[in-house]
Amino acid sequence: MAAAWFQAGVQATATFSLFVRRLPPERGFLLAAGLEDVLQYLRALRFTPEALEWLASLGRFDPAFLDHLAGLAFSGEVRAMPEGTAVFAEEPLLEITAPLIEAQLVETAVINLIQLPTLIASKAVRSVLAAEGRPLAEFGLRRSHGTDAGMKAARATWIAGFESTSNVLAGMRDGIPLSGTMAHSYVSAFGDEMEAFRAYARAHPDGCVLLLDTYDTVAAAHKAVVVATELGAGGHRLAGVRIDSGDLDQLSRAVRRVLDEGGAADVPIIASGGLDEYDVARLVSAGAPIAAFGLGTRIDTSADAPSLDLVYKLVRVGDRDVLKLSTGKETWVGPKAVYRFVGADGRYTGDRLAAADESVPPGAVSLLEPVMAKGALLRLRPSLDEIRARAAVQVASLPEPVRRLGDHATYPVEISPVLRERQAAVRAKR
Amino acid sequence: MAAAWFQAGVQATATFSLFVRRLPPERGFLLAAGLEDVLQYLRALRFTPEALEWLASLGRFDPAFLDHLAGLAFSGEVRAMPEGTAVFAEEPLLEITAPLIEAQLVETAVINLIQLPTLIASKAVRSVLAAEGRPLAEFGLRRSHGTDAGMKAARATWIAGFESTSNVLAGMRDGIPLSGTMAHSYVSAFGDEMEAFRAYARAHPDGCVLLLDTYDTVAAAHKAVVVATELGAGGHRLAGVRIDSGDLDQLSRAVRRVLDEGGAADVPIIASGGLDEYDVARLVSAGAPIAAFGLGTRIDTSADAPSLDLVYKLVRVGDRDVLKLSTGKETWVGPKAVYRFVGADGRYTGDRLAAADESVPPGAVSLLEPVMAKGALLRLRPSLDEIRARAAVQVASLPEPVRRLGDHATYPVEISPVLRERQAAVRAKR
Numbered sequence: 001m002a003a004a005w006f007q008a009g010v011q012a013t014a015t016f017s018l019f020v021r022r023l024p025p026e027r028g029f030l031l032a033a034g035l036e037d038v039l040q041y042l043r044a045l046r047f048t049p050e051a052l053e054w055l056a057s058l059g060r061f062d063p064a065f066l067d068h069l070a071g072l073a074f075s076g077e078v079r080a081m082p083e084g085t086a087v088f089a090e091e092p093l094l095e096i097t098a099p100l101i102e103a104q105l106v107e108t109a110v111i112n113l114i115q116l117p118t119l120i121a122s123k124a125v126r127s128v129l130a131a132e133g134r135p136l137a138e139f140g141l142r143r144s145h146g147t148d149a150g151m152k153a154a155r156a157t158w159i160a161g162f163e164s165t166s167n168v169l170a171g172m173r174d175g176i177p178l179s180g181t182m183a184h185s186y187v188s189a190f191g192d193e194m195e196a197f198r199a200y201a202r203a204h205p206d207g208c209v210l211l212l213d214t215y216d217t218v219a220a221a222h223k224a225v226v227v228a229t230e231l232g233a234g235g236h237r238l239a240g241v242r243i244d245s246g247d248l249d250q251l252s253r254a255v256r257r258v259l260d261e262g263g264a265a266d267v268p269i270i271a272s273g274g275l276d277e278y279d280v281a282r283l284v285s286a287g288a289p290i291a292a293f294g295l296g297t298r299i300d301t302s303a304d305a306p307s308l309d310l311v312y313k314l315v316r317v318g319d320r321d322v323l324k325l326s327t328g329k330e331t332w333v334g335p336k337a338v339y340r341f342v343g344a345d346g347r348y349t350g351d352r353l354a355a356a357d358e359s360v361p362p363g364a365v366s367l368l369e370p371v372m373a374k375g376a377l378l379r380l381r382p383s384l385d386e387i388r389a390r391a392a393v394q395v396a397s398l399p400e401p402v403r404r405l406g407d408h409a410t411y412p413v414e415i416s417p418v419l420r421e422r423q424a425a426v427r428a429k430r
Numbered sequence: 431m432a433a434a435w436f437q438a439g440v441q442a443t444a445t446f447s448l449f450v451r452r453l454p455p456e457r458g459f460l461l462a463a464g465l466e467d468v469l470q471y472l473r474a475l476r477f478t479p480e481a482l483e484w485l486a487s488l489g490r491f492d493p494a495f496l497d498h499l500a501g502l503a504f505s506g507e508v509r510a511m512p513e514g515t516a517v518f519a520e521e522p523l524l525e526i527t528a529p530l531i532e533a534q535l536v537e538t539a540v541i542n543l544i545q546l547p548t549l550i551a552s553k554a555v556r557s558v559l560a561a562e563g564r565p566l567a568e569f570g571l572r573r574s575h576g577t578d579a580g581m582k583a584a585r586a587t588w589i590a591g592f593e594s595t596s597n598v599l600a601g602m603r604d605g606i607p608l609s610g611t612m613a614h615s616y617v618s619a620f621g622d623e624m625e626a627f628r629a630y631a632r633a634h635p636d637g638c639v640l641l642l643d644t645y646d647t648v649a650a651a652h653k654a655v656v657v658a659t660e661l662g663a664g665g666h667r668l669a670g671v672r673i674d675s676g677d678l679d680q681l682s683r684a685v686r687r688v689l690d691e692g693g694a695a696d697v698p699i700i701a702s703g704g705l706d707e708y709d710v711a712r713l714v715s716a717g718a719p720i721a722a723f724g725l726g727t728r729i730d731t732s733a734d735a736p737s738l739d740l741v742y743k744l745v746r747v748g749d750r751d752v753l754k755l756s757t758g759k760e761t762w763v764g765p766k767a768v769y770r771f772v773g774a775d776g777r778y779t780g781d782r783l784a785a786a787d788e789s790v791p792p793g794a795v796s797l798l799e800p801v802m803a804k805g806a807l808l809r810l811r812p813s814l815d816e817i818r819a820r821a822a823v824q825v826a827s828l829p830e831p832v833r834r835l836g837d838h839a840t841y842p843v844e845i846s847p848v849l850r851e852r853q854a855a856v857r858a859k860r
Contacts, residue, residue: 001616004626004633014619054602060637100619107613111572112580119575142541143737145549145575145582150542152576172484183537185744186431188752189444189530203434207490214754215860297737306736307573307727314615322618324644430645 002101006065012318013076014100015335017092018110019313024305028408029398031125031391032085032093033117033156036381038110039372042074045106074102078372079356081338082382083117084159084391085367086398088413090353091338092368093118093310100317107312115310116149117156123277123302124160125395127295129403130281135163135292137179139272140300153300159388161395166294174384179294181209181242181270193220197227205236209270212255213245221255225262238264242294244273249288256289270294276303281405323426332419333426339364348397350412355419432531436495442748443506444530445765447522448540449743454735458838459828461555461821462515462523463547463586466811468540469802472504475536504532508802509786511768512812513547514589514821515797516828518843520783521768522798523548523740530747537742545740546579547586553707553732554590555825557725559833560711565593565722567609569702570730583730589818591825596724604814609724611639611672611700623650627657635666639700642685643675651685655692668694672724674703679718686719700724706733711835753856762849763856769794778827780842785849 020030047055047069056066076098087093093114096103127136138157144150154170164179165171171178182200190196193215201208210227212220221241228238241259243251248271259267271283272294280293297303313331314322321333335356341364343349352361360366371378401409450460477485477499486496506528517523523544526533557566568587574580584600594609595601601608612630620626623645631638640657642650651671658668671689673681678701689697698721701713706728713720727733743761744752751763765786771794773779782791790796801808831839 001612001630004612004616004630005619007633008629010619010629012619016615051602058608060634062633104613104615104619107615108572109577112574112577115573116575142538143545143740144542145546145731145736146578147539147542148576148578172481178488182431182434183534184754185446185534185537185742186434188744188754189435189440189442189534189747191747191750191752199438199440200431200434203437203492204490301575301736303736306575306731306733310573312615314618317619317621320621322621324614324618 002105003061003065005101005104006068007062010100012100013097014103014314015095015097015316016103016107016312017315017331017336018094018096018114019092019311020087020089021309021311023089024308026304027122028402028404029086029088029122029411030118030308031121031160031394032081032087032114033083033121033159033387034114035080035083035094035371037113037117038094039078039377041109041113042078042106042372043375043377045072045074047072068101072102072105073375074098074106075375076102076372077370077374079368080371081367082369082387082390084387084389084394086348086394088351088411090332090413091351092336095315095335095356095368097335111310111312115308116152117159118310119302119305119308120153120156120300121160121391123305124157124162124295124299125391126277126405127280127293127299128161129395130277130284130405131293132284134284134290136161137270137292137294138162138165138167138296138299139294140296141167143297144300149300155384157299158384159391161388161392176384181240182211184211184214184244187211187214194223194226197223198230201227201231201238205231205234207239209240209242210238211242211244213243213251217243217246217251218254218258221258222262224267225259225264228259228262228264228267238267240268240270240292242270242272248273248279248290249283249286252283252288252290268292272296274298277405321422321426323423323430332415333423334419336368336419338367340367342397346397347399348411349399350414352414352416353419354416355422358416358418432535433491433495435531435534436498437492440530442530443527444533444744445525445527445746446533446537446742447745447761447766448524448526448544449522449741450517450519451739451741453519454738456734457552458832458834459516459518459552459841460548460738461551461590461824462511462517462544463513463551463589463817464544464582465510465513465524465801467543467547468524469508469807471539471543472508472536472802473805473807475502475504477502498531502532502535503805504528504536505805506532506802507800507804509798510801511797512799512817512820514817514819514824516778516824518781518841520762520843521781522766525745525765525786525798527765541740541742545738547582547589548740549732549735549738550583550586550730551590551821553735554587554592554725554729555821556707556835557710557723557729558591559825560707560714560835561723562714564714564720566591567700567722567724568592568595568597568726568729569724570726571597573727574730579730585814587729588814589821591818591822606814611670612641614641614644614674617641617644624653624656627653628660631657631661631668635661635664637669639670639672640668641672641674643673643681647673647676647681648684648688651688652692654697655689655694658689658692658694658697668697670698670700670722672700672702678703678709678720679713679716682713682718682720698722702726704728707835751852751856753853753860762845763853764849766798766849768797770797772827776827777829778841779829780844782844782846783849784846785852788846788848
């Protein structure tokens, strides 16, 4: 495409809009994430000599076009929702305005970099809501879609409100608190469960979480009482016990009883094993004595909705608003603004998708911020804590029915009359 | 865990087995992939000074243990199914035998590196079967779970029998043939569809695939006829037209008619737009005149089964077979062999999961090959073409009912009597 535009001398400035056409039916809202990676990508965008040589070797491209690519850097502007913003269908997460070739070349990367973090943060926040304050640990690196996805899952679940990750590199790179326990293989390797527990307690007297379900969960709970007593005698405390299989409601009650009767009432029970937000909600509402959850595969793969209908659409070229009419895929024309109305109680009451040149309506805030101009950043990179705090406020401000796990209400997003008129005008001209 | 073993002086050699506990219900078989990445990882495994310093800063680890990590490299052996092997539940894709700490430390990486390529190859091969010889192009990078996943999807779909990818870096790195067409934004940017088509044909006279559904698909087909005629006059050929939305059966017939009547009977129609193997099967069986398919999101995310129940289990430590009894998660003890029986017609008739020290039964082939010993490779890296060819033979040799898209038969995998006896003996000792 870029080669064809270059050859045809097309040099217009274009605006592309990144948005989700429809939310997955299982989601009442999304949490935007991934923007910082996009900005880093845009700043670093270059064609290396190696890549140019390889492109030349294909024999498909004009040397003048490859020369153009050799000098190419991203020179455009970006307006975007900060990471951690609640976002709905048709609302741009970001808009890029740049020379057409630049804006088009980055399409695949921009979608890729936003999709996964947004997908995972949006899935993870549902478990945070379901857990009603109980801490959640991210355990999913092994079943993430590759290593990059594993790193992004640790970051996105942290943004959504998880308390820790078992991904050690994410601890090192992003400063996310770490949590980990033993695997079943750890216990099996010793053969003797008591010996396995004691060895772990000796190595980690202040961070010892014992895995109870390698053989018999309740029998293991009795051994945990012994370890808790031994740790206590040395001035330490057993950090927890974990149950990873079986009927978690019934087993957690049985284990709680053993711990309480053994004087280990302060030792929390952690549950894990292929859980998602529905399991968490069920166990919480049943009153199972589970203090924390470890969640992995189903969160990190967003198992019930493993992709977003996230698209990057041309909405203006030069001074002309543009339109696509493909069946079921019509898009709103022109650069946009997203305005969010806030009620007297601080709760969000609805959004308005408007043309970018409309003014902010009274009682509303504008969600798209200028973050890059002429290829340069307009602000420092926000800290992960800042993004996480923003997400928490956004989620707390959503109407309760929109946040529900099942049968959620649809958050109202209206289309401004000006945008409707412009759409009709462009349609009429075709 | 490693710290606890180190401190307890546990120095045994251990064998871990990597296998899928249960196939997703939608899969009759899996195609093993990802082994080459595992071998590369194991060869490169080191703790960097930066990582060791950071681990020390946590204050959780004994300096003697960190010294041990500083000198650690993978020194064990690996037996594995070559990439492209058809594999079933409970059959080890690989087994690692190494000092316990080494074998345990690599768990998460090994699962992560095998899961995604196996997941995608196993999903992609279903579309290859459904397409009945029609070429498939991988279009999914934008919705892959991150950039690493996008690269792995191009490779895994190629192994499964796809013909090309739109991922240019996969073309450069792995030599996978490239295919790409214009986006709707390309057409929108010109405004005039005819002008957009002609500019593309000028830039790519021998690789021009026109996207027909930006505005009106059938009207665009008439323009494609004009471009085909103009290209023909210059000694070139229109490479194809693509339809990305709407009723693909009905539209492909209408477009085929326009092309045929316009003298462009040799121009193939390519269909795309959120398709999976069921859509391909439906369109093929309806007789829609579609010559090739572009498949993306649903293949690259394995949308109907976005994870595998892939586990890495300790099966022997020292000279002791070990067992895990967790509810629903019992594993077979000891190192294994997988034997595949081949019938007189060359078709596979069933597999046998056996103890590694049992001899190969008559009429069977052994699927696990030694690929690494003392941390060194035992063979050169196979070419991607070799892996792809192996996959094609394996799939062609499966019983037809096992390969069916829906309602597939279960491939017979028997457990050897020796393995059953050993399992019972270990169970009895607990």
